[in-house]
Amino acid sequence: MNRAASASSMWDRLRRVLRDNGLGIVFGALFLLTLVGQAISGHAYFNDQQISVGGEPVSLAHYLTSSSFGVDVVENWQSEYLQFFLYIFGTVWLVQRGSPESKDMDEAGPESDADQRIGRHARADSPRWARPGDWRTVVFSRSLGLVMGGIFLLSWGAQSVAGWAAYNAEQIGSRQDPVTWLGYLGQPEFWNRTTQNWQSEMLAVGSMAVLGVYLRQRGSPESKPVGAAHAGTGETG
Amino acid sequence: MLARAALLAAAVLLAGCADLEQPVVEQVASTFAAADPSTRCAMLAPATVAVVEAARSESCVQAMAQLSLPEGAVVSSTVWGDNAQVQLVGDTVFLTRTSTGWKVTAAGCRSRGDAPYVCRLEGP
Numbered sequence: 557m558n559r560a561a562s563a564s565s566m567w568d569r570l571r572r573v574l575r576d577n578g579l580g581i582v583f584g585a586l587f588l589l590t591l592v593g594q595a596i597s598g599h600a601y602f603n604d605q606q607i608s609v610g611g612e613p614v615s616l617a618h619y620l621t622s623s624s625f626g627v628d629v630v631e632n633w634q635s636e637y638l639q640f641f642l643y644i645f646g647t648v649w650l651v652q653r654g655s656p657e658s659k660d661m662d663e664a665g666p667e668s669d670a671d672q673r674i675g676r677h678a679r680a681d682s683p684r685w686a687r688p689g690d691w692r693t694v695v696f697s698r699s700l701g702l703v704m705g706g707i708f709l710l711s712w713g714a715q716s717v718a719g720w721a722a723y724n725a726e727q728i729g730s731r732q733d734p735v736t737w738l739g740y741l742g743q744p745e746f747w748n749r750t751t752q753n754w755q756s757e758m759l760a761v762g763s764m765a766v767l768g769v770y771l772r773q774r775g776s777p778e779s780k781p782v783g784a785a786h787a788g789t790g791e792t793g
Numbered sequence: 794m795l796a797r798a799a800l801l802a803a804a805v806l807l808a809g810c811a812d813l814e815q816p817v818v819e820q821v822a823s824t825f826a827a828a829d830p831s832t833r834c835a836m837l838a839p840a841t842v843a844v845v846e847a848a849r850s851e852s853c854v855q856a857m858a859q860l861s862l863p864e865g866a867v868v869s870s871t872v873w874g875d876n877a878q879v880q881l882v883g884d885t886v887f888l889t890r891t892s893t894g895w896k897v898t899a900a901g902c903r904s905r906g907d908a909p910y911v912c913r914l915e916g917p
Contacts, residue, residue: 610840610917611875612891623874725874731887731899731910734871734878 591629598625609729623721627749630718634711635753641704643761654769656780656792663790672697712750719746814872814895821895822879822886826864830857838889838896841916860914862901885910 574581595616602624603613619625648666652658670677674697675689685696695702716737723745724734740746764778769786773779777792784791825836834842834853842853849856865882875890887899887910901913 610838610843611889614875721873724871725876728871728873728876728878728887729889731902731912731915732907733904734873 594629595620595625598628611729623718623725626718627715627722630711630714631749631753634708634715635750635757637704637708637711638754639757639761641701641708644701644704651789652765652769653789654786655765655789656768656778657765658789660790666697715749716741716746719749814877814890815870818872818877818879818888818895819867819870821888821897822870822881822900823864823867825886825897825900826862826881826884830854833857833860833897836897838891838898838916841896841898841914844916845914860901862913887912887915 599614599616599619602619602622606613614622647658649664650658651661651664653661666672669675669689673679673682674686674693678687683696685692687693720735720737720740723740723743727734735743768779771779772782772784774782780788780791821836825833828836831854834857837845837853845856846853863881863883865884868880868882870877870879877888877890877895879886879888884900885902885904886897887902888895889898890896897914899910899912899915902910902915903912904910
């Protein structure tokens with residue numbers, strides 16, 4: 557194979573990888589871009605506050621390793637993963653008539669082994685842990701929700717620690733006593749940070765489930781086909 | 794389990810970083826009370842110097858000469874980010890980290906429970 561043909565084949569392979577993983581790649585890149593945006597704007601805001609209380613501005617590297625930046629990042633992570641964790645488990649049992657986000661009315665619950673293609677109903681291309689029917693299948697059957705729930709707990713725990721450190725730095729800066737970690741969990745600041753994120757996630761999920769009944773987005777799997785009836789549940793276009 | 798381990802690791806990391814700074818802030822706080830007025834001014838955070846001079850309409854050195862502080866031993870200290878609090882026998886001192894090291898932001902402070910300490914010397 558000559559050099560031109562080899563380059564062309566590599567380009568084709570790259571294009572295929574990009575096309576096959578477009579959602580993951582684009583949202584991964586957007587995540588990094590917006591995280592950089594948060595770092596830059598957060599650094600500027602932090603230094604504004606430093607100056608307003610007679611302190612010195614800090615470097616970007618100093619800010620990025622501070623508890624202030626840490627808590628601002630992970631408090632949003634925890635709420636996003638909580639949202640998906642609740643949605644994944646909630647949609648097993650809860651239905652919404654007419655919503656593309658919902659199963660059919662009579663499918664509420666974990667469904668039969670045949671429907672889920674597990675145990676003896678597994679097919680040749682089913683994942684390995686769908687087949688044995690023992691604890692591995694039980695775990696794999698809930699792995700998406702468990703991982704989302706696990707990341708939520710880790711992020712929330714990280715928020716509590718980073719928030720505690722940032723809170724105590726502010727307490728001492730305003731000549732007040734620091735608090736213990738358990739003491740911080742009882743502070744309005746911790747719950748205000750937490751619930752202000754939770755409420756927005758619940759609103760977004762609830763409105764997505766309901767608006768999808770009456771509104772359409774042509775070509776999106778998050779929507780029903782444009783011509784689908786409002787009463788049709790579980791269809792995606 | 795994993796969450797608890799991560800939480801513990803983060804707490805240990807935070808405590809570890811603070812531990813490294815504790816001897817430094819304790820040294821600054823205990824030296825401050827016994828220092829001469831000129832040295833005290835050099836140990837103050839710039840914003841605290843500005844407040845002292847503006848409030849008393851005199852130089853920092855003159856203001857420090859009139860300020861007597863108890864020279865007690867260190868009881869405990871705590872460091873969070875760029876701020877520190879040192880409890881001495883009979884006094885509480887607050888410090889901030891600057892580009893030239895730890896500087897005193899308030900001294901001669903008395904606790905008022907959950908409210909901010911009342912301090913005989915303090916910055917903004």
